Amino acid sequence: MSGASLERARPPQAVYYYGTCLMDLFFPQAGLSGIRLLQREGLRVIFPRGQTCCGQPAFNSGYQEEARAVARAQIALFPEPYPIVVPSGSCAAMMKRHYPHLFEGDPLRKEAEAFAARIFELTQFLNDVLRVRLTDRGEKIRVAFHSSCHALREMGIAEEPRALLGQLANVDLVSLARGRECCGFGGTFAVRHPEISAAMVEDKAGDVVATGAEVLLSGDGGCLLNIGGRLEAERAPVRAQHLAEFLWERTRER
Amino acid sequence: MSAESASPDFRAAASEALRNEQLRANFRRAMDGLIAKRAAMFADPEEWRDLRTLGASIRARSLARLPELLEELEANCERNGIRVHWAETTKEANAIVLKILKEHGATRVMKGKSMVSEEMHLNDFLEKHGIESLESDLGEYIIQLDGETPSHIIMPAIHKNRRQIARLFGRKIREAKYTEDVDELTGIARRVLRRKFFEAEAGISGVNFAVAETGTLCLVENEGNGRMSTHVPPVHIALMGIEKVVERLEDVPPLYSLLTRSATGQAISTYFNMITGPRGPGEKDGPAEVFLVILDNGRSRIYADRELSATLRCIRCGACMNHCPVYTRVGGHAYEAVYPGPIGKILIPQTEGVGRRHDLVEASSLCGACVEVCPVEIPIAELLVRLRKEAVEAGPDSSVRGAGEGRHALEDLAWAVWKAAHRHPALYRFLGRAATRLSRFLPSGLPVLSAWTSARTAPRPARRTLHELVDEEGVDDA
Numbered sequence: 056m057s058g059a060s061l062e063r064a065r066p067p068q069a070v071y072y073y074g075t076c077l078m079d080l081f082f083p084q085a086g087l088s089g090i091r092l093l094q095r096e097g098l099r100v101i102f103p104r105g106q107t108c109c110g111q112p113a114f115n116s117g118y119q120e121e122a123r124a125v126a127r128a129q130i131a132l133f134p135e136p137y138p139i140v141v142p143s144g145s146c147a148a149m150m151k152r153h154y155p156h157l158f159e160g161d162p163l164r165k166e167a168e169a170f171a172a173r174i175f176e177l178t179q180f181l182n183d184v185l186r187v188r189l190t191d192r193g194e195k196i197r198v199a200f201h202s203s204c205h206a207l208r209e210m211g212i213a214e215e216p217r218a219l220l221g222q223l224a225n226v227d228l229v230s231l232a233r234g235r236e237c238c239g240f241g242g243t244f245a246v247r248h249p250e251i252s253a254a255m256v257e258d259k260a261g262d263v264v265a266t267g268a269e270v271l272l273s274g275d276g277g278c279l280l281n282i283g284g285r286l287e288a289e290r291a292p293v294r295a296q297h298l299a300e301f302l303w304e305r306t307r308e309r
Numbered sequence: 310m311s312a313e314s315a316s317p318d319f320r321a322a323a324s325e326a327l328r329n330e331q332l333r334a335n336f337r338r339a340m341d342g343l344i345a346k347r348a349a350m351f352a353d354p355e356e357w358r359d360l361r362t363l364g365a366s367i368r369a370r371s372l373a374r375l376p377e378l379l380e381e382l383e384a385n386c387e388r389n390g391i392r393v394h395w396a397e398t399t400k401e402a403n404a405i406v407l408k409i410l411k412e413h414g415a416t417r418v419m420k421g422k423s424m425v426s427e428e429m430h431l432n433d434f435l436e437k438h439g440i441e442s443l444e445s446d447l448g449e450y451i452i453q454l455d456g457e458t459p460s461h462i463i464m465p466a467i468h469k470n471r472r473q474i475a476r477l478f479g480r481k482i483r484e485a486k487y488t489e490d491v492d493e494l495t496g497i498a499r500r501v502l503r504r505k506f507f508e509a510e511a512g513i514s515g516v517n518f519a520v521a522e523t524g525t526l527c528l529v530e531n532e533g534n535g536r537m538s539t540h541v542p543p544v545h546i547a548l549m550g551i552e553k554v555v556e557r558l559e560d561v562p563p564l565y566s567l568l569t570r571s572a573t574g575q576a577i578s579t580y581f582n583m584i585t586g587p588r589g590p591g592e593k594d595g596p597a598e599v600f601l602v603i604l605d606n607g608r609s610r611i612y613a614d615r616e617l618s619a620t621l622r623c624i625r626c627g628a629c630m631n632h633c634p635v636y637t638r639v640g641g642h643a644y645e646a647v648y649p650g651p652i653g654k655i656l657i658p659q660t661e662g663v664g665r666r667h668d669l670v671e672a673s674s675l676c677g678a679c680v681e682v683c684p685v686e687i688p689i690a691e692l693l694v695r696l697r698k699e700a701v702e703a704g705p706d707s708s709v710r711g712a713g714e715g716r717h718a719l720e721d722l723a724w725a726v727w728k729a730a731h732r733h734p735a736l737y738r739f740l741g742r743a744a745t746r747l748s749r750f751l752p753s754g755l756p757v758l759s760a761w762t763s764a765r766t767a768p769r770p771a772r773r774t775l776h777e778l779v780d781e782e783g784v785d786d787a
Contacts, residue, residue, distance in 0.1 A: 072784075074775045076731070080741055081768060083775035090784060101785040104776065105734040113724050115675060117697030117715075121728040128732050132787075156691075204676035237634045241674025246760040248672055250324050253764035254333075254638045255674075284765030 069099040070180070071139040071173075073129075075146045076108040077276035078297075085276075085297030089142040089177050092303055096185050103132040111149040112242050114157060123157055130154075130163065130170045139173045140180045142299050143275050144206020147176040152209050176206060177299055178215040178274055191223035193305040199229050199268035200298070201259070201282060203275035204237050216274055216298055223305055229266045233258075240281035252281075260285040263293055271295045317645035319668035326639040332468055336640050339467050343631040346574025347682070364567045365686035367560045368622035375612065378521040378554045379603065385524025389586035391547075391599045399429040402604045406431065406513070406546055407438055409600055413544050415440065415510035419502075421530065421538035422446040423515030424462055424625060425548040425604055427647045431513070442513070445502050445534035447495065454481045460641030462648060463572045463627040468640050502534065512538035512596070516549035517624070518564060519601075522557050526601065528582040529568060531575075536582050545596040547584070551608050552621040564624055567684035571626040607660035613708045616695060620655050622685040629679035629689060635672060644669065651679035655692045663700040664714020670696045741774040 070093060078086040093100050106129060114122035129150075133139055141147040151174040158167040181187045200220065206212040220228045239245065239255025246252075259282055263271050271286065271293050273279050283295030326332055351357040371378060383393045396402035402425075410418065418435065420426065420442055432453065435442040444453040448466040452459060455477055459465030466474070471489055478497055479487040485497045514535055518527040526547050528535045539545045555561065569575045588595035612618050630636040630650025641649035646657040646669065654673060658666035670693060679689045699707060700715030707713075730737055748770045758767060 074779075079775040080744055080770045083771045083773060083778050086775040087778050087782065090779070090782075099785065101787060102779045104738075104779075104786050107731040107734060107737040110731070113727060115694055115697070116720075116724065117694070117699070117701045118724040119698050119702070121724045124728050125731040128734075204674070204678070208677040208681055235678070237674050237676035237678065239634070239674060241676065244671075244674040246757050248320070248323070248635075249760035249763055250320075250327055251635055251638060251672070252674070254327050255634055256764060280768050281765065284761070284768060287766040288762075288764065 067098070067138055069101060069135070069137050071133050071135075071137050072100050072102045073106060073109070073139055073141045073146065073150075074102065075141065075143045075276065077280065078142060081280060082276050082297050082300070085300035086142060088297070088303035089140070089299040091307070092177075092181060092187070092299060093140060093185075096181075096187060098185075101135075101137070105132045109146045109149045110157075111146060111153075114149065114153060115242055119157060123161070126150075126154060126157060126167075127163060130166060133170065133173070137173070138175050138180065138184070139170070140175050140177055142177040142297065143277075144176050144203045144210050144212055145275050145277060147174050148205040148209035150174045176210050176212055176215075176274065178219055179210070179212055181302075182215040182218050187219070189219065189222040189302065189306045191225050191305055192307070192309070193223070193225055195225045195227070196270065197227040197229060197266075197268045198270045198272050198301070199231055199263055199266045199293075201231060201238060201263070201271060201273045201278055202234070203273060203278050206274055207235065212274075216272075219298070219302060220272075223302075226305070229268055231259075231266060232262045238278050238282050240277040242277065245281060256281050256285045260289060260291060264289075264291050268293060270301065272298045272301055274298045316665055317668070319644060319672055322643040322645055323639040323672075326643045331470070331473075332640055333638060335468055335470050336637050339464070340631050340637045343574060347571060347628060347631070348574075350570035350574050350576065360563060360567060361684055361686060363563045364624075364684050365622065367555060367564060368624070368685045369619075371555045371560070372552065372612070372618060372621055374556065375551065375554065378556055379551060381521040382519055382524060382554050383603075385521065386526075386601055387524075389524045391524065391526070391584075391586055391601050394600065394602045395605075396602055397605045399604065399606050402429050402548070402602050402606075403431060403434045405602050406548075407435070407440075409544070409546055410435070410440055410511055413510060413598075415544065417505070417509045418442045418511045418513055419506055419509040419538045419542060420444050420446075420449070421512065421514035421528070421535040422449055422465075423513065423548050424459075424647065425515055425550055426513065427459060428550075428604070428606055429548070431548075443502075443505055443509075445506070445538055446530070447498055447532055447534075450498055450502065451477065454478075458642070458647075460649065461627060461630060462625055462650075462652075468642065502537075506537045506541045509542040511544040511546060512540075512542040513546045513548065514539050516547050516553050516601075517568065518561050519549055519554045520556075520558050520561060521554050524585065525558065526584040527561055527565070528584065529565065529578045529580075530582070531573075531579040533580055536580055539582060539584060540595050543597045544600070545584070545587075545598070546600045546602065548602050548604065551603055551605055552612075552623075568624050568626050571628040571682065571684045607710070610708060610710060611656075611659050617655075617659065617692060617709070619687050620652075620659065620692065622687050623652055623656070624685060625652075626684055628682040628684065632678040632682050634674070634676060634678065651689045652687075655687075655689055655696060658696055658700075659710060662711025662714060663696050663709055664711040664716075667700050667715035670700055670715070738774075738776055741776060745770045745772055745774055 074086045110122035110125040154167045158164045238259040239252040432442045451466040460468040475489040587599045636650040699709040703713030
């Protein structure tokens with residue numbers, strides 16, 4: 056994703072929102088916060104009700120036929136040429152990077168490619184396309200941010216979440232010791248290899264606690280379930296929260 | 310790799326490794342150090358990007374012409390006086406090596422580091438035939454003393470710390486006094502090996518790059534043992550996989566630079582050997598005879614698949630394992646494979662079968678840390694997903710070994726249910742609502758859930774789904 060092409064793009068009047076299955080069930084308030092952040096910028100946000108899951112769990116498990124069937128149903132729900140904003144780097148990467156591959160040799164290939172080209176991760180859209188200006192209305196707080204591997208390596212999102220948090224005057228953003236290391240979620244990996252996954256998340260939670268942050272933020276529901284669940288099991292004095300919800304809570308007018 | 314014994318069990322081995330705190334500490338410390346050293350070597354992102362693109366294209370170009378280049382290499386090696394042998398299997402390769410050694414009456418062999426010889430289990434094989442085969446790379450020497458296999462392709466004894474090596478030397482080397490000083494330990498090994506170099510009737514080495522246009526075998530090393538193994542004994546046998554060939558001499562410097570910087574964070578290795586034949590008339594050193602054994606061992610099968618053939622670009626730098634969060638925690642032995650870590654996860658299932666080694670194909674969170682550092686741009690995560698597909702679904706023209714053999718009825722059923730639930734929005738919404746209302750009645754003993762809750766609290770669905778919230782808020786539907 057080149058910055059130049061984003062800069063030239065005029066912000067659209069309407070966007071689609073893809074809530075993702077994890078947000079739907081576990082972090083609906085964060086999903087809604089993402090919608091409000093977009094609406095506040097004067098955009099019409101459309102949430103097609105038929106949406107379910109991007110198909111990544113089946114795709115990553117080798118069940119491509121099943122993944123394709125579900126992906127096909129998603130693509131059909133977004134007919135207008137609006138950008139599609141996703142509050143998850145991992146689901147965004149699935150749709151942007153892997154849909155074209157998934158539909159190789161399929162009549163839907165071209166449509167899948169056009170669909171993929173319209174995918175934006177939420178922080179990328181807020182920061183790079185809309186160039187939002189945020190005003191912090193919260194108390195002083197120390198936070199740590201964990202980037203999902205797919206946001207970082209498949210979507211190339213490194214600076215966007217930090218740039219958004221950097222606009223919040225009372226937020227002290229601290230770095231994690233091994234900031235680029237996977238938290239051990241990996242979708243079905245966490246249950247296929249529970250012991251290795253546990254070793255990874257124990258280390259990650261330890262790194263989080265060591266920062267002295269009150270809140271661990273991430274742009275991905277999977278990492279939040281994983282690290283947050285571990286922090287809770289340890290009774291660590293850190294709560295896990297989705298970045299969208301944090302941004303909305305800190306900046307909304309009361 | 311040819312052993313078809315009981316299926317290896319990564320899960321059990323990894324589980325044991327995770328409980329070994331000393332082992333975990335050794336790996337974490339070593340990998341953290343290697344990550345930092347490599348990062349310092351590629352501090353300029355543009356230079357890294359350019360060099361890596363060049364490296365990947367050299368390897369891709371060489372593979373595109375692999376059959377012709379191998380023939381060219383053979384012709385030029387023969388012209389240089391290097392006798393070339395071809396082996397399809399490790400069994401054939403072992404037989405070739407044994408025949409050469411017997412013809413020269415060799416009973417003592419010195420070995421430089423070679424991963425292909427590990428594929429062949431050459432030391433064991435030679436020992437069974439009454440030939441002493443001694444590893445001369447310090448790391449390989451250490452693990453051979455302890456009856457182990459390498460836990461890392463570049464640093465085979467990386468799982469051991471200084472104290473463990475000190476105790477091993479004290480126990481196994483009679484003439485050594487006990488010391489924990491690294492220089493003294495190295496000195497002890499050097500004295501033993503030096504004597505052996507002069508006694509050996511043959512030396513065996515690997516090959517890092519084989520140059521087709523000149524018939525040159527390149528060997529990268531830091532200790533000088535590679536040069537000693539290939540120059541002191543009267544016979545030198547070099548072992549290489551078919552993928553090691555490059556087209557031109559000028560292809561070597563970029564790959565060499567990528568290799569040492571990626572592997573150990575060195576700008577250049579201490580030794581770089583270019584072997585272009587046996588000792589010539591009037592020359593004072595070098596072996597009287599040089600042989601090259603070129604091994605397939607499943608590689609041409611990998612080569613047959615356009616996507617998976619990227620596996621063969623590998624230059625064996627080990628950066629993928631150094632950066633792997635799984636490898637860092639379980640170490641190399643847990644993989645029960647000659648090649649551990651991310652490269653092993655894509656290579657071994659292809660040579661041993663994706664069903665047999667489904668344990669490895671699954672053992673990744675697909676975080677992509679390996680992909681990011683691979684100096685020849687092997688899309689390891691994508692290839693893992695591809696192999697997962699091959700494991701559960703044998704395509705009509707699949708050339709992947711064991712395709713379809715990783716399939717389980719229970720998992721098929723799970724994904725069929727998943728598909729139904731996510732293809733029908735009404736069903737999906739019903740299940741979502743049910744989960745938010747009923748999750749607290751979920752039995753905690755479910756296998757999937759207990760795997761999760763071993764280290765975390767159970768995930769709790771919200772009181773209402775996002776679908777319900779957007780309905781309430783009146784967010785546009787379409």
